[in-house]
Structure formats: C-alpha cells, structure tokens
Amino acid sequence: MKNGLITLIILVLLSVEVYGQKSGASQSAAQANNPLANMTAINFHNYYIPRLTDAPKDAYLNNSWVRFAKPIAEGKWLLRVSAPLNTTGIPDPVDGSVNSINGLGDVNAFMSYNFVSKPTATVGIGPNITAPTATETALGTGKWQGGFAMVAFIAKSAVFQFGGLVTWQASFAGDSNRPGTNVAAIQPFYFWQLGKGAYIRGAPIWAFDFKNDAFSVPLGLGVGKVVKVENTVFNLFIEPQYSMIHAGTQPQFQLFTGINLQFMGN
Template identity: 65%
Template structure:
C-alpha cells in the first residue's frame, strides 16, 4: 500500500512539474513574440488609423498600413528587416471645404542589425538603416534617399514584464532636388505585461522628432494582445490606442495601432 501511495505521489509531482514547465514555456514564448530581434523569420501586418491630427481641420485623417518582413541570418547574429507602407492622407480644401484624399505606396525602409548581446533574457543590436523614395505621390513620402542607423534592445529577465526600445536616426543624402532635406529621429519604447495564457498588456508608441521643421510627436499607448501557436507559427494579435501628450506641427493626436505579427518557428 505504501509503495502504491509513493508511486501515486511520484506521478502527481511529475505531472505538476510538467504543467509548470509547460506554463513557463508558454510565458517564454509569449515574451519572445514581442522581441523585435527574435531569432525567427517574421511577417508583420500593422495599421495606424489616425482620426485626429494636431494643427489640422477636424475632417483631416490618415491611415497607414505597414507590411514588415524580418529574416535572421549568419546563425542569428544578423537580422534584416524591410518595411513598406500603404498610406491614405485626407485633408480638406480650405477654399471649398471638400476633403481630398490621396492613397498609395509610401517610402520603404530597411535595416540590418548585428546582435552584439544575445541570450535568453537580453538582446541588443545595432546597424545601418536606409530608406528608399518609393512613394507613388509626393504627399506620401519624402522624395529623398535617407540613411542612418538603428539601435534596439529587448529585456526579458522577468517572465511577467518585458521592456526595451528602438532608436533610429536618418538624414537625406540624395533624391529630388526640389524637395526639402530630411533629418529626423524616432524613439520607440515598448513594454509588455504578461497576464497569462498568452494574453498581455502592451505599449509601443513612437516618439518622432523632425529636426528640419522642428515638428514632433510624443504619444503614449496602452493596449492588449494575445499570442497563440498555430502549428509552427506564433500568431500575435493586438490593438493599442495611443494619445500624443506633446505635439508640434501637424502630427497624429490620437491613433489606433493594431496588427498581426507572425513568427515562423523552424
């Protein structure tokens, strides 16, 4: 009888241990689903809907959809990320009051990051960045070739709370001579609070600073996301309202950031 009880206890503790291990694995997967330097091929579909702009008429709005592809190489030490935008910008004609909208392809940017810190809890990378003037209309892009750098870090020492940031800077070096030169930086802090079972709270606003026109936008965001595994694909869906605390010039005042990020596990 004692042997039977001991066997039952052993099975019980083993099952509990397996359950804890599976929960820990799920938490780790949910955390890495938001790591921009994760050693996995990724395809992201993200959208910014901006119904309210600062220093613009109430009828003005913007909508930008981003398609982003990321691919690690050289054993995961390097990561290539390419992003392209499809945008709509609507602005009323001050004389007639008619809202004129322009839609099309925006500029395309890419950067290569070298991960000089890469372990289970901390990833830090940096590398060159370039933007090509692929916009189909001048209001949708800069008309300039731009070059600069990107620095990104992701800290996941806690299975509950992860944080990090992406810093980019670019300036124009070629392009249409009749278009204004560019010189701008973006800071994107991000923070994720795991609620369990793949659900998490999140924020990933982009603080933008245009040094040429002295325009800027400093939003804050708080949203919710869900991570699920579908076969060998990690699916990360989220929605995040953002409100700009500080603005100068015509910038997003309120926007809704939503997306589906796919990571493909080999």
C-alpha cells in the same frame, strides 16, 4: 478600415479559446514581441489617425505597414524591411470636401548586428536606409535617407518585458526640389504578461523632425494575445495612443493595431 478593426478584435477574442487547445504558447509569449527574435517574421501593422494637430479639422491619416524580418548568420544579423501603404485625407479649402490620396510610401530597411544575443536580453545596432519609393508626392519625401537603428529587448522576467528602438536618418540624395530631412524616432516598448497568452502592452513612437522643429510624444496602452499554432506564433493586438506633447502637424490620437507572425525553426 472599420471592418478590418472589427475583424481583428473578433480574432483576438476567438484566440482565447484557441490558445487553450494548443501547447507551447506560454513559452512563446515572452518572445512574441521581440523585434530581434531569431525567427523569420511577417508583421501587418496599421495606424488609424483621425485627429492631427495644427491641421484642418477633418484631416486624417491611415498608415499601414507590411514588415518582413529575417535572421542571418545564425541570428547574429537581422534584416528588416518595411513597406508602408498610406492614405491621407486632406479637406478642400473651398468646399470642405475631403480628398483622399492612396499609395505606396517610402520603403525602409535596416540591418542589425546583434552583439548581445541571449534568451534574456537581445541588443543590436546597424545601418538604416529609406528609399524614395512613394507613388504620390504627399506620401513620401522624394529623398534617399540613411542613418542607423539600435534596438534592445530585455526579457529577464517571464511576466514583464521591455526595450526600445532608436532610429535616426537624414537625406543624402534624391529630388533636389524637395526639402531635405533630418528625423529621429524613439520607440519604447513594454509588455506585461497576464497568462494564457494575454498581455498588456505599449509601443508608442516618439518622433522628432529636426528640420521643421516638429515632434510628437505619444503614450500608448493596449492589449494583445499570443497564440501558438504548431510552428507559427500569432500575436494580435490593439493599442490606442494619445500624444501628450507635440509641435507642428502630428498625430494627436491614433489607433495602432497589428498581427505579427513568427515562424519557429526558420
């Protein structure tokens, strides 16, 4: 994990030089963080969570996500599929040693209908479903979950863009021995372009677990860099997040890093 973060930071720094050698990056910067952009995209995201609330001192999580997005019907619809690769570190109550559990989590997908689709504003809503694909009990819910997702991205300014993603889902089938779920998430995002592809960013996820009366409301502030190479837009970022309000076992501090790829003309 640490080596991966170091590599990411080096790539971000090196991209400062690459940017100056490639044309068209400035036109792509404002749309590089648009989750509803009319482009095929692959995202590699990672949340390193070294500190949890209401949990043993040495407990930790590491959640990696591979996301694939594909516009359909000339961009009127967008399909996004997200597969998590999770690690949990749980201290042994007897000797204090940390036991790690690794594997695939529950795969999620949503289909968004973009009823507003303009260069300056994109708004979509559609069904949201999560399948119980976790390879270990601790890494998933054991339940089929369904609900909705609504997302908006406003880019009227070439300097400042903002928007948000709202999701809700509840269990409707699955392992009868596992507890049901009823969860929602609000993800505001905001981006301030600094020029030459560099930007300041924030995209924390405010999570609400209604079944367990647990929630987490983090704030995030990080930096990113957009690099356009021919028909591919690379977006690299690093963003520390800290939970200001929380209840239950939730991330207290986490480091959000990622590499997004958008393929123009696809």
